Amino acid sequence: MNLQKGIATLRWIQWMQVAIAGMLMFTSCNEKKVSVPDNLATLASEQTDTLRMIFVGDVMQHLPQVHAARTSDGYDYNTCFQYVKDEIAAADVAVANLETTLGGKPYKGYPCFSSPDELLVALKTTGFDVIATANNHCVDRGKRGLERTNTIIDSLKLYRLGTYKNQTERENKYPLLLKTKGFRIALLNYTYGTNGIPVASPNVVNLIDTTVMEADIAKAKTMNPDAIIACM
Numbered sequence: 042m043n044l045q046k047g048i049a050t051l052r053w054i055q056w057m058q059v060a061i062a063g064m065l066m067f068t069s070c071n072e073k074k075v076s077v078p079d080n081l082a083t084l085a086s087e088q089t090d091t092l093r094m095i096f097v098g099d100v101m102q103h104l105p106q107v108h109a110a111r112t113s114d115g116y117d118y119n120t121c122f123q124y125v126k127d128e129i130a131a132a133d134v135a136v137a138n139l140e141t142t143l144g145g146k147p148y149k150g151y152p153c154f155s156s157p158d159e160l161l162v163a164l165k166t167t168g169f170d171v172i173a174t175a176n177n178h179c180v181d182r183g184k185r186g187l188e189r190t191n192t193i194i195d196s197l198k199l200y201r202l203g204t205y206k207n208q209t210e211r212e213n214k215y216p217l218l219l220k221t222k223g224f225r226i227a228l229l230n231y232t233y234g235t236n237g238i239p240v241a242s243p244n245v246v247n248l249i250d251t252t253v254m255e256a257d258i259a260k261a262k263t264m265n266p267d268a269i270i271a272c273m
Contacts, residue, residue, distance in 0.1 A: 079213040081220060082200040084134060084170055088223030095129065096272065097169075098138030101178070102160060104150035110159070118163035130168035133222055137164055138173045138272065143190040144182030152236070153181040158193050165197050171217070173272045175203025175232040175247040184241035203230035203272075207243035215247075216261040216269075227261035229254070229271040249273070 102110075110116045122129070129135045144155035164172070172194050180187055187204050194201045200219075205211040219226040231247045231254065240246045247253075254271075261269045 080215060081218050082171070084219060084221035090223075092134070092222055092224045092226070093132050094134040094136070094226070094270075095132040096136045096138075097129070098173070099140035099176070100137050100160070100164065101140040101154060102148075102150060102156040104148070107148050107150065107156065110157070116157040116159040118160050119166060122163060122167040126167050132168070134171065134219060134226070135169045136171040136173060136228070136272065137169045138176060139164075139190070139194075140176050140178050142179065142182045142186035143193045144186030145189060149181075153238075154178050155182050155186060161193055161197060161199070165199055169199065171200045171202070171219070171228065173203050173228075173230045174201055175230045175272075177232055177234055177236050179204050179232065179246055180235045180238045180240055180244075183238070184244055187241075187244050187246075202228055203232070203247050205245040208245055211245045211247075216257060216264070218261075218264050218266065224268075225264065225266045227264055227266040227269045229257055229261065229269065231271065231273055 106121075107116070110118050110121070139161070141154035141156045141160070143158050143161060147155070148157055149155050161172075174187075174190060174194075179190075182189075188206055191201060191204060191206065200217060202215060202217040205214065215229075217228045219228060229247075231249045233249050235246060258269060
């Protein structure tokens with residue numbers, strides 16, 4: 042196996058072991074009927090008495106990893122996830138922290154990341170459902186990078202939370218409510234900062250602010266969730 046891809050795989054295995062929340066098991070309760078169309082993510086309709094979730098991060102690309110994934114006609118990251126794919130696919134909900142932008146070329150690693158779109162394609166193929174984008178690298182490519190990243194996520198029909206084009210989008214789409222297998226899970230996502238890079242108006246990045254977070258938790262409670270999970 043390519044050395045750089047092997048390193049990437051090992052990094053993922055290490056992060057899997059220290060992921061934000063590991064595996065979460067919940068006891069089912071009665072389904073509650075609340076209409077939240079803009080921020081409702083329906084993953085499965087059948088009802089069960091347990092829900093298995095996995096949270097993974099950081100998904101990022103240093104330049105040697107970008108070079109290692111290059112092919113004759115683009116990039117291919119599928120082999121990077123071959124040893125964790127079964128674990129991801131086995132979860133009812135899989136959430137990844139995308140610690141890079143999909144800001145387009147030129148692709149860059151540290152300190153200001155921009156990765157090929159194929160990285161996100163591989164995440165979807167691996168079985169991820171939700172992409173968390175609020176982290177210290179989310180504005181590495183400025184306004185264009187933030188908005189392009191979200192556009193690519195949406196185009197692949199993955200769910201996202203953490204960064205938004207403007208305040209109106211945030212109000213309509215946040216918190217994200219997952220509805221699956223008879224459960225309702227509200228997801229929150231915040232970052233401590235953006236590495237000193239200003240967030241361009243009117244973009245919104247969820248920062249760790251206790252006043253804002255208190256309001257977000259109160260809004261999440263109105264969704265009648267079985268659990269509220271914050272990815273920090």
